[in-house]
Amino acid sequence: MTKRLFAPALLSAALVGLPLVADAQDQLIRILTSFKIDSMDPDSEGFWMQEFGVAELLMEFQPDGSIAPWLAKSLTQVDDLTWVIALNEGVTFHNGRALDAAAVMEVIDYRRANSSGVQGVVPEATVFEATGPLEITVRSAAPLPELPNILAHESYFLIYDLPTVTAAGGDWETLEGAGIYTGPYEVEDLNDEQLVATRNDDYWRGAPAMPGVTVGFVGDINARALAIQNDEADIALYPQVSAKPVYDATPNVNLALGPISAGGFVGYMNTAEGPLTDVAVRQAVMKAQNYAEIAGAVFRGATAEAVGLYTETFPWAVANYEFDAAEAASLLDAAGWTLEGDTRMKDGEPLSLTLVIYPQQPDLVPLSNAMQAYLRDIGVASDIVSVDSVNDALKAGSLDWDIALLSNGTATVGAVQGFLARYVLTGGDRNYASYSNAEIDALAEELNATADTGRRYEILAEIQRILVEDDPYVFNLTMHRERALASDAWSTYVPGVAWRHIGWQTRPDALK
Numbered sequence: 001m002t003k004r005l006f007a008p009a010l011l012s013a014a015l016v017g018l019p020l021v022a023d024a025q026d027q028l029i030r031i032l033t034s035f036k037i038d039s040m041d042p043d044s045e046g047f048w049m050q051e052f053g054v055a056e057l058l059m060e061f062q063p064d065g066s067i068a069p070w071l072a073k074s075l076t077q078v079d080d081l082t083w084v085i086a087l088n089e090g091v092t093f094h095n096g097r098a099l100d101a102a103a104v105m106e107v108i109d110y111r112r113a114n115s116s117g118v119q120g121v122v123p124e125a126t127v128f129e130a131t132g133p134l135e136i137t138v139r140s141a142a143p144l145p146e147l148p149n150i151l152a153h154e155s156y157f158l159i160y161d162l163p164t165v166t167a168a169g170g171d172w173e174t175l176e177g178a179g180i181y182t183g184p185y186e187v188e189d190l191n192d193e194q195l196v197a198t199r200n201d202d203y204w205r206g207a208p209a210m211p212g213v214t215v216g217f218v219g220d221i222n223a224r225a226l227a228i229q230n231d232e233a234d235i236a237l238y239p240q241v242s243a244k245p246v247y248d249a250t251p252n253v254n255l256a257l258g259p260i261s262a263g264g265f266v267g268y269m270n271t272a273e274g275p276l277t278d279v280a281v282r283q284a285v286m287k288a289q290n291y292a293e294i295a296g297a298v299f300r301g302a303t304a305e306a307v308g309l310y311t312e313t314f315p316w317a318v319a320n321y322e323f324d325a326a327e328a329a330s331l332l333d334a335a336g337w338t339l340e341g342d343t344r345m346k347d348g349e350p351l352s353l354t355l356v357i358y359p360q361q362p363d364l365v366p367l368s369n370a371m372q373a374y375l376r377d378i379g380v381a382s383d384i385v386s387v388d389s390v391n392d393a394l395k396a397g398s399l400d401w402d403i404a405l406l407s408n409g410t411a412t413v414g415a416v417q418g419f420l421a422r423y424v425l426t427g428g429d430r431n432y433a434s435y436s437n438a439e440i441d442a443l444a445e446e447l448n449a450t451a452d453t454g455r456r457y458e459i460l461a462e463i464q465r466i467l468v469e470d471d472p473y474v475f476n477l478t479m480h481r482e483r484a485l486a487s488d489a490w491s492t493y494v495p496g497v498a499w500r501h502i503g504w505q506t507r508p509d510a511l512k
Helices: 047-051 101-114 116-121 147-151 162-168 221-229 241-248 279-288 291-298 325-334 364-377 390-396 417-424 438-448 453-470
Strands: 029-033 059-061 067-069 072-079 082-087 127-132 135-139 185-190 194-199 212-217 235-237 254-269 338-340 343-346 352-357 381-386 403-409 474-486
Touching (some): 029 221, 241 474, 279 325, 291 364, 291 474, 364 381, 390 403, 417 438
């Protein structure tokens, strides 16, 4: 008898517009995700496109942490201040326009002028210049050691046909079928329910493995899992990994796990107002978390234990997190938060924290529940608030919050400077608590201009020490493994790194 372990009503193929089961070689790759792609605007929504085989980058992050050429044929460091990008021959956009140095320079110049994220990682004095039909030379006033990582990051220099985008004048629907990207699959339609992309027969690497891909937008994780179980989808992203025993017991549902990610579930503490303005309370919060139990019991081994700000696969990572509830209690005692019954009190007020989560990441529910239990053990009360768009709510200042839980990377594609610039440094566009530490700011400035590997590791180690011992603000709760749900027909599917869910050779088991 088939078990029905998921509560929502049956998610029919007709409901989400997915094709019914067909022979493997004729079937589109059917993916479900919790995040909706809102438009064809490449600046605000384009990063999704490299994830689903539509768009590409100059460089490509690898599972082992290295960076390899992609649209670039090679990236050569001539000296500390000079790099040369050589582009592959014969690459075209879907609309037939050649991808040459001039086309790439259009995007680079535009993004440098208009993207605060790019401006945060590429100094203004850096010069990008087309020095040949398929060659771009990069010259910087100071070393730019993370250039390979920057070129491999989906949020910085995603490559698209800028003149066609400009001609659309903000009418993003006209870009459906306009062929502005270079990947193995070309967008045919984007609507409120799904993205549909079909095979690019002129793809520069060769024939893509499948006829196309659909990406359905289904917010409910149970509905996504049920669609996998009922053969209405092949791959469902953002599964609730804490539900691994349920998936293991469900026919036709497989929890596919990939390598340890460069990111995890991250806690950001409000250092601007509330009880976490006290360094000792922030230190106690970090000491109270049982990181090994979170990975092993809460997430059933489907995540990795957080031992520091960076995953241990990176050579600069420092393992300086420690679970010590007794020490956490001592820190609160010394800070004047005395235990009265089960609750810490000071000046007649209880110590209570508000944890903020968002529904697109269902694993934040058991994680925040575990955090509540750990905080309760040291006498700290807490509430959990869920908001639909956590970044928007935090940026708008419309929330009373103490700890915001987000899923993001502290060293996405192996680059550390972008995360520091946006989330940690004074004035960062996602530094929601207005955290400011002059020592970290100075260290990050030195890091940006330092090419020597040994010194870079020393700088990063000192930043990690400050963020634990002296002035805590951001910390990992657990480290992701790349993960997805897959049907039996896709049971050997391995989730890609850097959110690259499918590539030009991705195919079901029957075709391998």
